[in-house]
Amino acid sequence: FVVNKQPVVKEVHPEDDAFSGVVFKVQANMDANHRDRIAFVRIASGKYTPGMKLKVMRTAKELRPTSVVTFMSQRREAVEEAYAGDIIGFTTHGGVQLGDTITDGTVNLLFTGLPFFAPEMFMTVVLKNPLRTKQLQQGLAQLGEEGAIQVFRPEMGGNMLLGAIGQLQFEVVQHRLKGEYDADVRLESSQYTGARWITADTPAELKEFVYAYPQRMARDAADTLAYLCTSPYDVRLAQERFPKIHFHPLREHAGLALQSAG
Numbered sequence: 001f002v003v004n005k006q007p008v009v010k011e012v013h014p015e016d017d018a019f020s021g022v023v024f025k026v027q028a029n030m031d032a033n034h035r036d037r038i039a040f041v042r043i044a045s046g047k048y049t050p051g052m053k054l055k056v057m058r059t060a061k062e063l064r065p066t067s068v069v070t071f072m073s074q075r076r077e078a079v080e081e082a083y084a085g086d087i088i089g090f091t092t093h094g095g096v097q098l099g100d101t102i103t104d105g106t107v108n109l110l111f112t113g114l115p116f117f118a119p120e121m122f123m124t125v126v127l128k129n130p131l132r133t134k135q136l137q138q139g140l141a142q143l144g145e146e147g148a149i150q151v152f153r154p155e156m157g158g159n160m161l162l163g164a165i166g167q168l169q170f171e172v173v174q175h176r177l178k179g180e181y182d183a184d185v186r187l188e189s190s191q192y193t194g195a196r197w198i199t200a201d202t203p204a205e206l207k208e209f210v211y212a213y214p215q216r217m218a219r220d221a222a223d224t225l226a227y228l229c230t231s232p233y234d235v236r237l238a239q240e241r242f243p244k245i246h247f248h249p250l251r252e253h254a255g256l257a258l259q260s261a262g
Contacts, residue, residue, distance in 0.1 A: 012044050012109070014084030019046030019054075019104035021088075022111045026098050028142045029180045037142065038089045039096045044111070046104065048082040057101040057110050065090035097222070098147040099252075118197070118249045119150050119163025122190035122228075123170050126159060132183045139181035144221030149173045152195070152226060155210075155217040161228075162187070163195060192228045196235055196247035205244045213238065224251060 012020055025040040054063040068090045069076040082088050099114040127136050140160055144151035149170070150163040164170055170187055177183045195218070200206035206225075210217055216228045227247065229235055235247050 010109075012111075014045055016045035018107040019048060019052065020044045020107060020109060020111075021102045022114070023096055023098060023100040023102060026092070026096060026146045028146060036091050037093070039092045039100075040087060040089045041102055043082055043084050043086050043088065045084050048079065048086075048088060050078075050080065052104060054102050055105040056096060057103060057108070058097070059095060061095055062105070063090075063092075063096075063102075065092075067091050094141075094145075097145045112252055115250045115252060116147075116150070117165065118195045119165060120194060121164050121167065121170075122152075122192040122195075123162045123164075123187040124159045124190045125162060126186045126188055128184045128186060135181045136177065136183040136185065139177045139183050141221070143173055143176065148176070151221050152218040152228070153220075154215075155219065156214055161190060161192065161218065191230050193231060194229045194235075195226045196229065196249060197224055197251045198227050199246045199248065201244050205242070209238075209242050209245050212242070222251075 021041040021043040023039050023041055026037060027040070028037045048068070050068065051064075054065065055061070056063060068079045068088050070079055070082070070086070070088060071077075076089075079088050099111075101110045103109065125136070125140070127133060140151045143149055149172075152161040152163055154161065162170060162173060174185060174187055177185055197220075198206070198209070200209065210225075213227065216234075218226050218228055220226055227235070227238065229238075239245065239247060
C-alpha cells in the first residue's frame with residue numbers, strides 16, 4: 001500500500017471489500033484462429049462482476065475487459081461473478097505483464113514476493129528473414145511479458161539477447177517464434193554468462209557508471225537497466241571501481257524492488 005506517498009506493508013485479506021488480484025500467467029495464442037492473449041488473474045480480495053473497471057497498478061492504465069472467462073479444460077465460460085480465491089481470465093492486447101497487480105481502482109497497492117532471477121545463460125537472436133523484423137519484435141515482447149524467457153535489449157543497439165536458466169527455454173521460444181509469429185530465428189552463443197540489475201544512490205552516479213560500461217548495458221522487458229557480465233569477476237571489478245553502484249541478482253516484478261544477494 002502507499003500512504004502519504006510512503007510505502008506501507010500490509011496483508012490483503014479475502015474479506016476486504018476492494019477488488020484486487022495478481023496476474024500469475026499471460027498466455028499468447030491460446031486460440032490460433034484469433035491470436036488472442038489471455039491474462040490469468042487470481043483474485044485476492046473483493047468481488048468481480050461483469051462490466052467492472054479494472055486498473056493495472058504498475059501503469060495506472062484502466063481496463064474494461066469485454067470478455068472475462070473461466071476455464072474448464074478446453075472450455076471457456078463467461079464469468080457472472082467471482083470472489084477471492086477464484087481465477088479469471090481476460091483478453092488483453094498488451095500492457096499487462098506477469099506479476100501485475102489488478103484492482104478496481106479504490107486501493108493503491110502492489111503485491112510483492114514475485115521475483116525474477118538473473119539468467120545464467122544467454123543467446124543472441126538472429127532473424128533469418130529480415131523482412132520479419134516486426135513479427136520478431138512482437139513475438140519477443142509478448143513472450144517476455146509471459147515470462148517464458150527474459151529478453152534484453154542492448155543499449156548500444158544490435159541483436160536482442162535472450163536470457164534463461166536452462167537450455168530448454170531457448171528451444172521452446174525458438175519453436176514458438178516460428179510457429180506462432182512466423183519468425184524463423186537462429187540462436188547464436190553469446191559472450192555473456194550473467195546479468196545484474198543495477199541501481200545507484202544518485203542519478204549522477206548511475207550516469208557515470210553507464211558511460212563507463214556502455215557495451216554492457218541492456219534493458220529487460222520491464223525496462224529495468226541491467227549490467228551484462230562475461231565472468232563472475234566482472235561484477236567484483238565493477239563494484240570495486242564504482243562502490244556506490246548496487247548489483248542485484250533478483251528483482252521484483254516490473255522493477256518494483258531490487259534485492260541484493262542475501
